[in-house]
Amino acid sequence: MDVKTIVKSLGLDVFCCPDMLDRPVDGGYSGDLLSDVMANARKDNVWVTRQVHQNTVAVATLKELSAVIVVQGAKPDANTLSKAVKEGVPILGSSLSAFEVTGRIFKLLGAS
């Protein structure tokens, strides 16, 4: 599975890095506590979160995550986007809740 497939299937907004959507996805992690994500997310995971500030990009970069999906219609702030462009981290968005986004991706991954 790649990021592009998830974007298409869930109809996600692409706030950053449309050229990075071929990154592989082998799982995901959902959470808003950065230390929790640091400890438990794995490389090539998508990260579902309500956080939109720039530290999400730092975490995504360090953990080599495939993409950050911000939920509930939240928009990444300007600092986050410029950092994401610099680091090449796809920032995606959905109007759905974290619960629903996570569930849909979980199902997609199970089917792949």
Place this chain on the structure above:
Amino acid sequence: MVSDKNFGGYFTVKGREFIDAGLISSQIKKVLKEHGVPEEAVRKAAVVAFEAEVNIISYADVGTISFSVENGVITIEATDKGAGIPDIKRALIEGFSTADDQVREMGFGAGMGLPNIKKFSDIFEINSEVGKGTVVKSIIKFTEKDVL
């Protein structure tokens, strides 16, 4: 290939500069990777360095982070001139935090920083003096057979 080569680095961390969080840990991770340190050890070191960095930013005016790799041992040491920790035992309990609102708004302050450092270290040491500051030392070991 790794074990016959010793290397390291030293960085200064400024307090309250949340915009910089992750810069130093990214740098450390990059250097470890470039030197062929096994992926699992790099992963642990990245978590330790990140949490140490965030702790200094969140709680101190200024601090330093140094790292070195010698004979299959990564040592990361974070030192700060901060308020110090009155009750270290309590600070190591997951969920305990004295973070202020600004720290929490940035997604930190969940009381997982020091527990994460301990969890991802093979050897963990902490010394703190109220009014002076804190020193955290983390040792992560790896062997050549860890290299994939």
